[in-house]
Amino acid sequence: MSKKIAVLGAGSWGSVLASLLDENGSDVKLWSYNPDQVKEFNTDHTNSKYIKDFTFSDSIIAYNDLAEAIDGVDYILFVVPTQVTRSVAKQVAKILADRDQHVNIIHASKGIEEKTYLRLSQVLSQEIDPKNRKSISVISGPSQAEDVVRKDITLVTVASDDQKAAKDIQGLFMNNYFRIYTSDDVIGVETGAALKNIIALGAGALYGLGYKDNAKAALMTRGLAEISRLGTSFGANPLTFIGLSGVGDIIVTATSRNSRNWRAGNELGQGKSLDEVVKNMGMVIEGIATTRAAYELSKQRGVDMPITSAIYHVLYDGADIKETINQLMTREGRSEIE
Known part of the structure; x- marks a missing residue:
């Protein structure tokens, strides 16, 4: 029996995951806040702003009405930008409560909420009453939407405190080009997913x-070290950071031109202002807000994160990139395992 799934967020990753789930036999509804995007999707079966030269199955129906999109579903998959996850979750929570509907919650977004510094599973658990949710899980790993839609071999992780839910989700998503592993380390998977965007910004800036x-390898390796330091301070398993949602995601995001964080960093390295970069991108650059959150968290917890700190000062204090790199390179020598 096919499962009914609502995918909330019709950007590149949301629409591609909807297509994958549809291909695997699920009954998929796709929600977008943008009525024009919904009309294009249902009329032409395309999503031209986010995924070019691809036609989606006509069995996926897009909705502008959130209540319609989640009506009767077994799973709700959040793929909206990090900073609007809470507001969408509040709306979902009210609808679920009014209907006494019980669902499994999944998210596939990558970021940390500003000001609260919460991971997204924490945001979702705060907003959606336990009476209306069976589980909360997160999907993450090295997975550019542009490659998945073309059926490139892709491996990701699903993490949950409920391992039965994780195994069920594994079955929903896995096929001959998309393989999914299970984990119980939600903290580690979400931390790696969010913070690798900071390293991608830095890698793009170096290229620009x-x-x-050599510089790229140095940044990625030492970036992973500081991500691991922050994650383990919250109780994450250090082995998670050498897995798919750690080093795997860094490799893809910090090297691919499909990565909007890499592209944003590249433009900064070429001398463009942050305002210009954001305007040119036309899509959310998760690493920008995450850099602030991670920087402030590192100060709170006394965790040394020099790369994150450097990128923060470039983004928010207008620090010169070349001078900032020089300061990083002339820091006092130390042991590699510090």
């Missing part, structure tokens, strides 16, 4: 400045 592979 003309630095080569």
Whole structure:
């Protein structure tokens, strides 16, 4: 019996996951806040702003009405930008409560909420009453939407405190080009997913400045070290950071031109202002807000995160990128395992 799934968020990743689930035999509804996007999807079966040169199955129906989109579903998959997750969750919570509807919650977004510094599973657990949710799970890993839609081999992780739910979700998503592993380390998977966007910004900036592979490898490796330090301070399993949602996601996001965080960093490295970069992108650059949250968290918890700190000062204090790199490189020598 096919499962009914509502995918909330019709950006590149949301629409591609909807297509994957539809291909696997689920009954999929796709929600977008944008009525024009809904009309295009239902009329032409395209999502031209986010996924070019691809036609979606006509069995996926898009909705502008959130109540219609989640009516009668077994799963709700949140793929909306991090900073609007709470507001969408509040709306979902009211609808579920009014209907006495019980669902499994999944999210596939990558970020940390500003001001609260909460991971997204924490945001969802705060807003959606336990009486209306069976479980909360997160999907993450090295997965560019543009490659998944073309059926490139992709491996990701689903993490949950409920391992039965994780195994059920594994079955929903897995096929011959999309493989999904289970984990019980929600903290580690969400932390790696969010913070790798900071490293991608830095990698793009290095490229824009003309630095080569040695610099990129250094940034990715030491970036992973500081992500691990922050994550383990919250109780994450350190082994998670050498897995798909850690090093795997860093490799993809910090090297691919499909990564909007890498592209944003590249433009910053070429001398464009942050305002110009945001305007040119036309889509949410998760790493910008995450950099602030991670920087402030590191100060609160006394965790050394020099790369994150450097990128924060470039983004928010107008620090010169070349001078900032020089300061990083002339820091006092230390042991690699510190």
